[in-house]
Amino acid sequence: MPPNSPPRAAPGSTVRHHDWEGADVGGGEFTDVTFVGADLSEVTTTGTVFTGCTFQDVRFNASAHTTTAFINCTFRGAVFFDTLFDDCKLTGSSFDRCRFELMRATGGDWSFVSLSRAVLDGTRFERVRMREADLTRSRLREAVLAEVDLSGADLAGADLSGADLRGSALGSVAGLDLPGTVLRGARITIDQAVVVAEAFGMDVRAD
Structure with a gap:
């Protein structure tokens, strides 16, 4: 599998330091997966579903997500520099110690998200x-x-x-x-x- 391709991750597994920079992710589902130190810079996702996943120190720089769902996910120390969310669903997700410079969200559902103390x-x-x-x-x-x-x-x-x-x-x-x-x-x-x-x-x- 090329180093920048999306990882194959079984439910409940942990993926560490995977580089999928610039990958085009169409569809796919990830459930209860923990991503640690992953590089998702310039990644594009379309219709991908992340449910109950944890993103620890993950870089989303200049990535673009369309109709993608991050449902009840946890983001800790993630970086969303120049990230675009277009018609995405982040219902119930929480953000802790994340960076959001130039982040944009258009349409979609961010209900019940926790952005307490976030610098936006x-x-x-x-x-x-x-x-x-x-x-x-x-x-x-x-x-x-x-x-x-x-x-x-x-x-x-x-x-x-x-x-x-x-x-x-x-x-x-x-x-x-x-x-x-x-x-x-x-x-x-x-x-x-x-x-x-x-x-x-x-x-x-x-x-």
């Missing part, structure tokens, strides 16, 4: 479902969250300085009214301003 400055989430996502104490300075469904998400203590939140559902977001949440310079529409004001307990009137 300058990332882009567009038309993504992030229902009940844990974004507590995350840093989203100058990030784009455009037309994102944040219903039930928790943003307590998050730093949204200069973030673009236009078109996103903010009605049931938790933590916007807490002192530790920073919204300085965040961009929203008039309609969203009413929603946020009501979250702060204001009585919004037309006159």
